[in-house]
Amino acid sequence: MTTYPIHTVDSAPDGARQALRGLQQAFGLVPNLAATMANAPSLVNAFVAAFGQFGGTRFTGGERQVLLLSNAVANRCAWAVAFHSTMALKEGVDPGVVDAVRHGRPPADPRLAALSAITGRLIERRGHLDEGDVKAFTAAGFDDVAVFEVITGLAVSTMANYAGNVARPPLEPPLQAQAWHEQR
Structure with a gap:
């Protein structure tokens, strides 16, 4: 290694x-x-x-962290899951939302559930969304353009998640409380 x-x-x-x-x-x-x-x-x-x-998207800080955390879980990047869990909690995201995303479950909050779901769909389908995916996202209060902002978040997190999966850096002490191990 x-x-x-x-x-x-x-x-x-x-x-x-x-x-x-x-x-x-x-x-x-x-x-x-x-x-x-x-x-x-x-x-x-x-x-x-x-x-x-x-950072210049229309998403709130908490929404950005939920999106990035969803991506980190989908890409199975332990360092990024710990980092974005910590940042989400600092942004005031409900701990139940953070826990749900960390365990691959939809958050109870419908808006955050839609945001987490579309990020997962984009990853698993390599960008090939169907009309139902976009309708579910926009029904939660996002507009069509926000899909492109999700793609911006995916680009950022893909760089970090892939690098983290290759390098496997140690967690800094402030992140250790949010250490994550993939659930199989």
């Missing part, structure tokens, strides 16, 4: 340092996953740029 260095701002390749500085400012630390992604400056820079764009 390959072991990827977990970089700091100072140890990262020159092309990755600015991205890590931005993450450090945003989160108060450089997340271990991003610190491993920094081994490939193109990856960490693309991730940070896409993440910034995703």
Whole structure:
């Protein structure tokens, strides 16, 4: 198994340092996953740029975290599940919603259930939604354009989830309470 260095701002390749500085400012630390992604400056820079764009969607902070958590579970990325569980709770998402998504169940909240469902459908069907998928999503209060914003979230989380599944970075202490192991 390959072991990827977990970089700091100072140890990262020159092309990755600015991205890590931005993450450090945003989160108060450089997340271990991003610190491993920094081994490939193109990856960490693309991730940070896409993440910034995703932050500009019409979704609330809690909705963004539910979407990203749903993706992390679908992609079976333990580090990202712990991170987005922690962030969702910090955003005020009901713990029952977080627990449901972590266990692959639809949340009780219909809007969040629709958001989680469409992200899972996009992943499992590789973007081939049918009219019923979109109607269920829009019936929960989203508009047609929000599907494209979900795709933005998928792009961000795919980079992180795949990198996390390859690198398997350790969880930082603030994330350890939300450690996740895939349910089979």
